[in-house]
Amino acid sequence: MELNLLTICYLIGSITFILGLKMLSNPATARKGNLVAAFGMTVAIVGTIFLYENNGQKLGNYIWIFAGLAIGGVVGTLAAKRVKMTAMPEMVSLFNGMGGACAALISLVEFNHLSHEIAASGISTGHTGKIIIIALGLLIGSVSFAGSMIAWGKLNGKVKDLSFPGQSILNLIFLAVALAAATYLVLNPTASILIYVILVLALLYGVLFVMPIGGADMPVVISLLNSFTGVAAAFGGFLYDNKVMLTGGILVGAAGTLLTLLMCKAMNRSLANVLIGSFGGNKAGGAAAGGKEQGHVKEINLSDAAVVMSYASKVIIVPGYGLAVAQAQHVCHELEKILTEKGVEVTYAIHPVAGRMPGHMNVLLAEADVSYDKLKEMEEVNDEFKNTDVVLILGANDVVNPAAKNDPASPIYGMPILEVEQAKSVIVNKRSMKPGYAGIENDLFFQPKTSMLFGDAKKVLQDLCTEIKSL
Amino acid sequence: MENILQWITDNQQIIYVVVLMIFVGIEVIGRVPSVLHTPLMSGANAIHGVVIIGAIIVMGQAPTDNYLALILGFLAVVLGTLNVVGGFVVTDRMLEMFKKKK
Numbered sequence: 001m002e003l004n005l006l007t008i009c010y011l012i013g014s015i016t017f018i019l020g021l022k023m024l025s026n027p028a029t030a031r032k033g034n035l036v037a038a039f040g041m042t043v044a045i046v047g048t049i050f051l052y053e054n055n056g057q058k059l060g061n062y063i064w065i066f067a068g069l070a071i072g073g074v075v076g077t078l079a080a081k082r083v084k085m086t087a088m089p090e091m092v093s094l095f096n097g098m099g100g101a102c103a104a105l106i107s108l109v110e111f112n113h114l115s116h117e118i119a120a121s122g123i124s125t126g127h128t129g130k131i132i133i134i135a136l137g138l139l140i141g142s143v144s145f146a147g148s149m150i151a152w153g154k155l156n157g158k159v160k161d162l163s164f165p166g167q168s169i170l171n172l173i174f175l176a177v178a179l180a181a182a183t184y185l186v187l188n189p190t191a192s193i194l195i196y197v198i199l200v201l202a203l204l205y206g207v208l209f210v211m212p213i214g215g216a217d218m219p220v221v222i223s224l225l226n227s228f229t230g231v232a233a234a235f236g237g238f239l240y241d242n243k244v245m246l247t248g249g250i251l252v253g254a255a256g257t258l259l260t261l262l263m264c265k266a267m268n269r270s271l272a273n274v275l276i277g278s279f280g281g282n283k284a285g286g287a288a289a290g291g292k293e294q295g296h297v298k299e300i301n302l303s304d305a306a307v308v309m310s311y312a313s314k315v316i317i318v319p320g321y322g323l324a325v326a327q328a329q330h331v332c333h334e335l336e337k338i339l340t341e342k343g344v345e346v347t348y349a350i351h352p353v354a355g356r357m358p359g360h361m362n363v364l365l366a367e368a369d370v371s372y373d374k375l376k377e378m379e380e381v382n383d384e385f386k387n388t389d390v391v392l393i394l395g396a397n398d399v400v401n402p403a404a405k406n407d408p409a410s411p412i413y414g415m416p417i418l419e420v421e422q423a424k425s426v427i428v429n430k431r432s433m434k435p436g437y438a439g440i441e442n443d444l445f446f447q448p449k450t451s452m453l454f455g456d457a458k459k460v461l462q463d464l465c466t467e468i469k470s471l
Numbered sequence: 472m473e474n475i476l477q478w479i480t481d482n483q484q485i486i487y488v489v490v491l492m493i494f495v496g497i498e499v500i501g502r503v504p505s506v507l508h509t510p511l512m513s514g515a516n517a518i519h520g521v522v523i524i525g526a527i528i529v530m531g532q533a534p535t536d537n538y539l540a541l542i543l544g545f546l547a548v549v550l551g552t553l554n555v556v557g558g559f560v561v562t563d564r565m566l567e568m569f570k571k572k573k
């Protein structure tokens with residue numbers, strides 16, 4: 001009876017995961033979808049705690065289980081509630097790493113359990129399937145954990161890009177040795193030390209795999225690691241013949257892989273390109289591409305910028321990462337309102353990878369109450385630039401770099417960009433002339449119709465608001 | 472060869488589930504707009520936290536005198552909970568901002 005109830009709990013879990021994911025892919029139902037999945041997860045977890053039994057044996061160690069749930073729950077909630085919207089990508093990566101580590105730990109404990117069993121009974125055959133599952137779960141979980149931690153460190157600036165010659169070959173060697181160790185372990189289950197060899201190699205592989213990847217490619221990697229953790233969770237489902245882990249894991253593995261490919265497509269890059277050729281790592285290539293005569297940049301002062309904008313009939317704001325770090329989305333909305341009151345038509349042009357992840361900028365602007373219909377996607381806005389008087393760029397760099405369109409030598413060549421150079425004039429707000437995420441110069445800044453407005457995005461926008469009001 | 476065929480026959484249910492889920496996963500998010508990429512990634516991230524069920528089983532089956540298993544199992548429960556709870560809360564916070572405010 002109780003096991004039947006547990007089956008129902010798992011069925012509810014699986015259905016809500018599918019439903020939740022479906023609803024998450026539509027703006028109107030997304031939030032509800034998330035809650036639906038969370039509800040199913042709760043049912044599956046509570047069901048497991050109270051109804052699970054193995055050979056008539058119920059679970060024990062309730063104090064430990066509840067303590068773990070309580071600690072994880074409180075820390076998780078606080079971290080998720082407190083994190084700044086700009087730090088969202090690293091938070092997602094961190095939580096993803098936790099899931100990967102969880103899968104790896106399960107494999108470790110189950111393997112120890114199994115090797116005790118083998119040692120006690122002296123029979124080492126008949127465990128092939130179980131050991132394959134344990135080894136693969138450990139391998140994928142550890143890679144996902146190590147990779148996510150590096151991604152987390154990179155996004156919050158603690159870890160720098162690192163690449164060296166022969167890196168991808170070294171990576172392949174690590175992976176091959178880990179797989180060889182796993183194969184040997186499957187054939188000789190008594191060589192239990194190998195499980196730790198696999199663990200160490202998988203962790204190293206995860207670190208080296210993410211180390212060279214940088215810049216705009218990070219979200220793609222996080223999404224890929226996300227689907228890895230999904231697959232690792234599915235191996236847990238094999239291990240316990242547990243359908244909800246299996247469906248949830250495979251679902252995320254498949255959806256995550258597709259999402260990864262969609263993100264690559266949005267940047268017009270192939271996945272192989274992302275994983276092998278790094279944007280940021282290749283400093284020499286970037287310098288060579290920007291090696292032509294740079295000319296000098298033209299600066300504009302605040303009051304001129306205020307005048308230009310308030311007498312324009314159409315202004316497009318291009319928000320970038322500079323706006324995000326300065327937390328300037330609220331002032332930006334303020335500026336938009338003041339300009340609109342003066343009769344200026346103001347819209348926002350959102351590059352698919354503006355901010356740090358696809359959709360990140362929309363989230364930031366939505367936080368500041370910017371109306372949804374003012375946000376224009378790249379495809380619809382690119383034709384509008386030629387009828388635009390002023391484009392105000394707030395800390396965006398690579399996504400407006402014309403080199404992506406007309407310089408085949410540039411590392412970002414082929415990436416779709418916002419074609420701001422078609423507008424009548426361009427004002428670029430940056431803190432310095434430092435290149436952006438991709439580490440390459442931007443010709444746009446040296447063009448005659450571009451003027452630079454240096455300073456922190458928040459401060460500059462505040463001053464602009466004051467200036468325009470006093471006009 | 473025979474082993475493999477036997478394995479497929481023995482596990483056909485699971486294989487069917489895996490194959491179907493792959494198609495469902497792809498089908499379900501086939502037409503997601505790019506603005507939802509981040510929340511969707513985050514939501515999927517919370518869903519794979521279902522691995523916590525494995526952690527609970529490991530923890531609940533650990534012998535009370537096996538401290539290594541207890542500690543690793545406990546860590547697994549904590550990390551899995553972080554993944555689930557943190558993932559869903561972060562996703563909700565992101566999506567809350569998409570709410571239409573008039």
